[in-house]
Amino acid sequence: MIDEKGILFILSGPSGVGKGTVRKALFEQSTDLRYSISMTTRDPREGEVDGVDYFFKTRAEFEKLINDRQLIEHAEYVGNYYGTPKQYVEQTLDEGKDVFLEIEVQGALKVRENFPQGVFVFLIPPSLEELKDRIVSRGTETEDKVRNRLLAAKAEIDMMDAYDYVVVNDQVDHAVNKIQSIVASEHCKRERVSHQYKKALEADQT
Numbered sequence: 001m002i003d004e005k006g007i008l009f010i011l012s013g014p015s016g017v018g019k020g021t022v023r024k025a026l027f028e029q030s031t032d033l034r035y036s037i038s039m040t041t042r043d044p045r046e047g048e049v050d051g052v053d054y055f056f057k058t059r060a061e062f063e064k065l066i067n068d069r070q071l072i073e074h075a076e077y078v079g080n081y082y083g084t085p086k087q088y089v090e091q092t093l094d095e096g097k098d099v100f101l102e103i104e105v106q107g108a109l110k111v112r113e114n115f116p117q118g119v120f121v122f123l124i125p126p127s128l129e130e131l132k133d134r135i136v137s138r139g140t141e142t143e144d145k146v147r148n149r150l151l152a153a154k155a156e157i158d159m160m161d162a163y164d165y166v167v168v169n170d171q172v173d174h175a176v177n178k179i180q181s182i183v184a185s186e187h188c189k190r191e192r193v194s195h196q197y198k199k200a201l202e203a204d205q206t
Ligand SMILES: Nc1nc2c(ncn2[C@@H]2O[C@H](COP(=O)(O)OP(=O)(O)O)[C@@H](O)[C@H]2O)c(=O)[nH]1
Pocket: 015, 016, 019, 020, 038, 039, 042, 073, 074, 075, 077, 082, 083, 084, 102, 103, 104, 106, 107, 108
């Protein structure tokens, strides 16, 4: 069958590499991608809006979502739950629209189990030094936590072979352009499959 479903794109990478920054810049450009808004138990930050940045949930509400199998994946990250809503993603893909997730590494690996046909993009820093500077300059972590995050980041960067694409986040607009190219390239792949299918149909004598 020709696959008329949308394509699921997953952007992941170590903490502090710039996933959120790159994702926001991507969606400020014109794009046909649909961003899947995640559920979280963390408190909203100043300026964040429920249903826009995240769906903010209590732990009890989140645990009910897990038990009711309403999430494709979830992970506990720095003491809070984060998860991807199943219904939105499946429905949007069924409508033939592409969906974009921006999630941390554990969650991305779980998505791979259920959506092996997804396109997995790993964002890496230009260097570990630069990653450290970004984590420190964001100012959200104590010195101990920066060290732990860097150790975790080293292990995470080691997993980059499990991804379909690796994008270096040297400059935000370069990373966004590369992601746009990946989206275009994946569409071309599907076009080719669909074209071959049409040729096979024409050649078929039965
Ligand atoms: N597994 C998983 N991770 C998520 C999800 N949504 C966001 N994240 C990740 O959770 C981490 C923390 O996000 P956030 O609290 O917004 O803080 P940030 O570190 O400033 O991006 C980031 O790495 C996000 O990519 C989700 O639905 N599932």
